[in-house]
Amino acid sequence: MGQKNTVAETAETFFSDQPVILPPGGPLYLQLKRWIEDAIAGGAIKPGDALPSERDLAIKVDVSRVTVRKAVAQLVHEGVLVQRHGSGTFVAPATQRVEQSLSQLTSFTEDMARRGMSVRAEWLDRGLYLPSPEETVILGLSPGERASRIARLRLSGDVPLAVERASLSSAVLPKPEEVADSLYKYLETFGNRPIRAIQRIRAANLGEDDARLLQVPVGSASLHIERTSYLASGRVIEFTRSIYRGDTYDFVAELRLGDAPGNGGTKP
Structure with a gap:
């Protein structure tokens, strides 16, 4: 067996009858994993395409099914492939990364509309x-007052981007x-649109339920964001927990020197 195989050569041999030359080095399942990755990079199989059966x-590759299973499982874990029960294994859909500013208070819908x-x-x-108890304290609810909750899965096309769970006073x-x-x-139609918010962002690994939704x-990897939003009066209007896919979102903040000219400071 040869010692070299280019991405283009892998793409040409993926669905042909030509003999397969796996990239050398490491366990056999990792060689097969790299070969599948090269086939995707070379365009032999595209996002949404089905992989041949195990x-x-x-x-085709002249390896055991156990080797195929290990290679595919690794690619599924890394998000390169997705498995659908009863349907097979597919190349994961291509995702577009989205940059969201942390300096403006906008809704998800408004933010995406600005990007077309x-x-x-x-x-x-x-x-x-x-x-x-957390909603009662954060929202300042009175005894007997209920919490109004809305939860949504946010998608762009068929690609899920985030799960939002908001709580407000009834x-x-x-x-x-x-x-x-x-x-x-x-909220704006009733004069209750928030004018400022405090956000806390942390990295976290997705649990089973949210991973299934996304x-x-x-x-x-995911980004968990807690947002507490306020009216002009200082009253808390909204408490939202959002979970964003780590492979689709970048949060961007502009930082300035506190006493820099043009930022409310004075020249030295």
Whole structure:
């Protein structure tokens, strides 16, 4: 067997009858993994395309099905491939990274519209609930007051980007089922749009439920954001927890020297 195989050569041999030359080095399943990656890079299989069956790959490459299974499992874990129960294994859809500024208070819908991206939401929940202790404290709820909760899966095309779970006072949002595309736009019609917010961002690995919603492997990297939003009066209007896919979002903040000219400071 030869010792070299280019990405282009891999692409040419992926669906042909030509003999397969795996990239050398490391265990056999890692060689097969690199060969599949080269086939994707060379365009032999594109995002959304189905991979040949485990049996067909084993025969073509002349390796055991256990080797194929290990290579595919590694690629699924890394998000290169996705497996759909009863359908097979597919090349993961290509994702477009989105940059979101941390210096402006905008809704998800507004932020995506500025980028010319079409977005949609799949509702996960809209209703009135007995508040949790955390909601009672953060939202300043009175005894007997309910929490209005809305939860949405945010998508661009067919690609899920984020899961948003917002809590508001039922006095502010008595009919959560009336919220359509933008929560902030809805609040604005009643003079309750927030004017400032505090956000806390942390990195975390996705659990099973959120990974399923975002269509990525369990344990994938994500950004968890807690936003507490305020009215001009200083009253808390909204408490939102959002989970963003780590492979689709970059958060960008502009930093300035505190006493720099033009930033409220004075020249030295």
